[in-house]
Amino acid sequence: MKLTGLFATKPIDDYETEAVSEHLVRALGAPALVCFGIGAVIGTGIFVLTGIAAAQHAGPAIVLAFIIAGVGSMFAGLCYSEFSTMVPVAGSAYAYSYATLGEFIAWFVGWNLVLEYMMACSVVSVGWSRYFVQFLHDIGANIVPASLASAPLQATGMGLQLERTGAFLNVPAVFIVGLTTALCYWGIKESAFVNNIIVAVKVSIVVAVIVFGAFYINPAHWHPFIPANTGTYGSFGWSGVLQAAAIIFFAYIGFDAVSTVAQEAKDPARGMPIGLLGSLSICAVLYVLMSGVLTGLVPYSRLNDAAPVVAALQAHPQLSWLRLWVELGALLGLTSVIITLIIPQARIWLTMSRDGLLPRVFGSVHPRFHTPHVSTVITGVAAATFGGLLPIGLLGELVSIGTLIAFIVVCIGVLVLRYTRPQLKRPFRVPWIWFTAPMGVAFCGLMAYSLPNETWWRLGVWSVIGFAIYFLYGYRNSRLRALETTSDRSQRVAQRG
Secondary structure, X not given: OOOOHHHOOOOHXXXXXXXXXXXXXXXXXXXXXHHHXXXXXXXXXXXXXXXXXXXXXXXXXXXXXXXXXXHHHHHHHHXXXXXXXXXXXXXXXXXXXXXXXXXXXXXXXXXXXXXXXHHHHHHXXXXXXXXXXXXXXXXXXXXXXXXXXXXXEEEEOOOOEEEEOOOOOOHHHHHHHHHHHHHHHHOHHXXXXXXXXXXHHHHHHXXXXXXXXXXXXXXXXXXXXXXXXXXXXXXXXXXXXXHHHXXXXXXXXXXXXXXXXXXXXXXXXXXXXHHHHXXXXXXXXXXXXXXXXXXXXXXXXXXXXXXXXXXXXXXXXXXXXXXXXXXXHHHHXXXXXXXXXXXXXXXXXXHHHHOOOOOHHHHOOOOOOOOOHHHHHHHHHHHHHHHHHOOHXXXXXXXXXXXXXXXXXXXXXXXXXXXXXXXXXXXXXXXXXHHHHHHHHHHHHHHHHOOOHHHHHHHHHHHHHHHHHHHHHHHHHOHHHHHHHHHHHHHHHHHHX
């Protein structure tokens, strides 16, 4: 099939060649992949976003919001599973888009994945900083002044203008990103080992809060289950439930991080579906149970806190013993999330570099550690810079919409490839593809539509920057375009001959 300009697709055969590359080490079995997914998902959603979304948007119906977001993620997860077993490389939604919808769409998706991973890493680092300072306060070690634990800049207007706050730098945020970047630089096996330990600890703490907190639930706090709309779209009522689902979708984005380590899975055909769907299912259950317990412990209005779990426990002296454990679990949980955000971003950049859309340096692999070390360092430095200088609100605004767009493209792409290349080997096949893929698009599209208008406006600005980079560098240096040009030149020579 002839390649056609901006929408030229990368042959699946090329990905199959890359999949057997020995540059990256196949060290992750199915249990490690499940833990990797849980490590990416269980963190900010439970420890930060649950309370804020309940207090400001959905009330006790935050449970429904998590179910809606979880169902949308499950449809997308099924589509990811088919792609990740068929194209077991490190590029995730970017690579899948390149194989089905063309280079220009692939660049757009890859550029949005920068929002999903690198910006999300910065968001989580700021949340980690808050919990770290609170933990030090609770043990009587107030050694970090406010000027060194908050952003020196804040957004004004539409979020593109910045003004100083008087702080110097969010040092804890910079520190945790630096520490996790060093670990990711060291090796995937070592990173996975540390992540597995952290996942075991934080899941145990989450389960403890659910089990012990259930004894102190007051069902009266669940009434009305869906508070009446305040007159503003997205503030309670069903519009509030939908907007809460769009906002807390941030909580689920980590499961697709599993797809970015497909090239480091021991048996992608078996391990990738287990890792993707297993981690997503476990986390969805924990999110629903935790949100139900929190809104049952205290009135939802009291959860409008950056540490909602701690706020709920404080209302019950009998559960005070859990407070320090929750703070420790939050620190460990957010640490593992940062690990599982740095790793995917580095590997997406590696794949884009090998396609010629980014400079070659992004594709360098360390000869000893077998990690994309340059991309890892660049990711860490950028994430630490954003996390140290910018407020959490500005950082988090584009994360969900970038992810939703990637999920929509994957759902469309797997359907397109079923039609255009039905003969391809698919170790995992999406069941009821003509229902599953459109439902994934519908759920994710509905959540994207529910996001505030300002978010779409900022996405437009981000996209313009990305398109400028693509046309100034990526379009000119694309390996696929070079092959297309060489092929056309050969055909012209043959015709003249």
